[in-house]
Amino acid sequence: MPPSETFDPASRPPHLASHYLNVPEMPWEASPFPGIQFKTLYADAESGMSTLLVKMAPGAVIPLHEHTAIEQTYVLEGSLEDDEGQCFAGGFVWRPGGNIHEAVSPSGALLLSIFMKPNNFLGGGKFFTEI
Numbered sequence: 001m002p003p004s005e006t007f008d009p010a011s012r013p014p015h016l017a018s019h020y021l022n023v024p025e026m027p028w029e030a031s032p033f034p035g036i037q038f039k040t041l042y043a044d045a046e047s048g049m050s051t052l053l054v055k056m057a058p059g060a061v062i063p064l065h066e067h068t069a070i071e072q073t074y075v076l077e078g079s080l081e082d083d084e085g086q087c088f089a090g091g092f093v094w095r096p097g098g099n100i101h102e103a104v105s106p107s108g109a110l111l112l113s114i115f116m117k118p119n120n121f122l123g124g125g126k127f128f129t130e131i
Contacts, residue, residue, distance in 0.1 A: 028055060035060030048117040056080070056105035069097040069116035078109030
């Protein structure tokens with residue numbers, strides 16, 4: 001029996017509802033780092049988990065930071081690199097908690113990034129650190 005015949009959507013509690021975002025209509029937010037903008041797709045202040053769409057201009061740099069938990073990034077357009085390697089459009093990179101790096105986008109990039117907990121910027125910057 002299909003779910004639509006056994007479940008009444010009107011009985012769903014509000015806290016269990018799906019959340020649909022019109023991402024193209026969302027404004028880009030400026031980050032504190034030159035050439036980097038983002039859209040917050042999901043953020044949970046209690047756990048620190050967040051999902052961001054990140055746009056990096058050519059040559060933009062996310063300064064040296066430590067991931068306090070796993071970070072996952074899918075490159076939609078352009079490229080992203082650090083001292084460990086490069087990731088191009090269609091590529092995916094994940095880093096474990098404790099990984100320290102500086103991310104650079106020589107040609108610009110559009111990224112989908114998921115953070116399980118806030119980052120710790122070693123220079124004291126604030127980005128992906130407060131929800």
